[in-house]
Amino acid sequence: MHDIRQIRENPEAFDAALARRGLEPISAHLLILDEQRRAHIQLAEGALAQRNAASKQVGAAKAAGDDEGFERLRATIAKNKEKIAELEEARRNIEERLRQSLLEIPNLPDADVPDGADEDDNVEVTRWGTPRALDFTPVEHFEITGVKPGMDFETAAKLSGARFVLLRGAVARIHRALAQFMLDTHTEENGLVEHMTPVLVRDDAMLGTDKLPKFGDDSFLTREGYWLIPTSEVTLTYSIAGDILDEAALPRRMVAHTLCFRSEAGSAGRDTSGMLRQHQFEKVEMVSITHPDHSRAELDRMTNCAQGILEKLGLPYRTVVLCTGDMGFGARRTHDIEVWLPGQDTYREISSCSTTGDFQARRMNARFKPAAGGKPEFVHTLNGSGLAVGRCLIAVLENGQRADGSVILPDVLAPYLGGKMTLGADGVLS
Structure with missing residues (x-):
């Protein structure tokens, strides 16, 4: 959410930043609402001053026996009371219109974010590893012989419909091992504090983390009014809503492994085969709460944490900086990490790390107390898949596949798989 005072001070810069995202100027509309709001505040304050002055005089008029003056002053007080109520109601309506307008405007990109229209304009900044040379034609994960017994889309469709999968046996165990490996790495090596959060949240949590009102159609809402989280970014970040943290407590680095739910409303026809794009999936999410001066460095640190997981697994990847036209709604700067998938012969996103600046903190009033004194300031929030x-x-399955339909698994998973490092063509670990 944006600060109307900053827009008021430099509307041209605000519109120019939005133009980089391909949006039309909007500051004039916002400033009209802001001017109307402030005008109603001044009128209400004037009416209140008149009422207070009349209230002081009414007692004197009664004591002096001035019945006519007494009644006139009483009428003035009553009239001003009604006027104040009307002005306050009008002000609240204008403030709500202004608030709703501000909530629907995306974050402004950092100055060093590359300009562009879509993913074709993203800029590669890192590439690690070399895709393995294969003497056979690789297939996608769901076509690998040894994977098929443990990746059941037909039964999942019977249970829940399209875009669900039922994992069983060895494949389910590998999936669990990966999540445990990620958590152990982030907590033991990267200094993140593990959390287990709810997956059902109220409107305020979705609103405070910029998922509402923009992305309501992309999420699932229960009959009881709870939202199923699209990622634990929502719960981890909103855990500090309304708080004033000590500067010495920053940065606060958190990680959680949760189920995530997305309706995928805007992805009809995309990635319909396999489990690349699902309504229900699991993610290990990283969230950092930082001092404003350190958020850019924290973004690089978070990106390194995510990249480190892939390097330990021996999976080739590349990292790109998203251009202004491809960035998410709440982001100031985003680093996407794309892993190599030989079955598709391309890199696909596996992590997105973003800094939102004070965009989310302003929505949920999350601040810190400067060590040097002074007024509390908004923290900066960051999130990334890890x-x-x-x-x-x-x-892991596609990069480790062999011609006979078996899969060689990364060595770092050995402690989680009882030392069994091969998924056989029969679907059994050995």
Whole structure:
């Protein structure tokens, strides 16, 4: 959410930043609402001053026996009371219109974010590893012989419909091992504090983390009014809503492994085969709460944490900086990490790490107390996948596949798989 005072001070810069996202100027509309709001505040304050002055005089008029003056002053007080109520109601309506308008405007991109229209304009900044040379034609994860017994889309469709999968046996165990490996790495090596959060949240949590009102159609809403979280970014970030943290407590680095739910409303026809794009999936999510001066460095740190998981797994990847036309609604800057999938002969996103600046903090009034004194300031919030577990499973299976339909698994998973490092063509670990 944006600060109307900053827009008021430099509307041209605000519109120019939105133009980089391909949006039309909007500051004039916002400033009209802001001017109307402030005008109603001044009128209400004037009416209140008149009422207070009349209230002081009414007692004197009664004591002096001035019945006519007494009644006139009483009428003035009553009239001003009604006027104040009308002005306050009008002000609240204008403030709500202004608030709704501000809530629907995306974050402004950082100055060093590349300009562009879509993903074709993203800029590659890192590439690690070399895709394995294969003497056979690789297939996608769901076509690998040894994977088929443990990746059941037909039964999942019977249970829940399209875009669900039922994992069983060895494949389910590998999926679980990946999540445990990610959590252990982030907590033991990267200094993140593990959390287990709810997956059902109220409107305020979705609103505070910029998922509402923009992305309501992309999420699932229960009959009881709870939202199923699209990622634990929502719960981890909103856990500090309304708080004033000590500067010494920053940064606060958190991680959680949860189920995630997305309606995928805007992805009809995309990635319909396999488990690349699902309504229900699991993710290990990283969230950092930082001092404003340190958020850019924290973004690089978070990106390195996610990249480190892929490097330990031996999975080739590349990292790109998203251009202004491809960035998410709440982001100031985003680093997407794309893992190599030999079955598709391309890189696909497996992690997205973003800094939102104070965009989310302003929505949920999350601040910190400067150590040097002064008024509380808004914290900066960051989020990133560390990693999407299902997509990581896909990458492990496709990169480790062999011509006979078996899969060689990464060495770092050995402690989680009882030392069994091969998924046989029969679907059994050995």
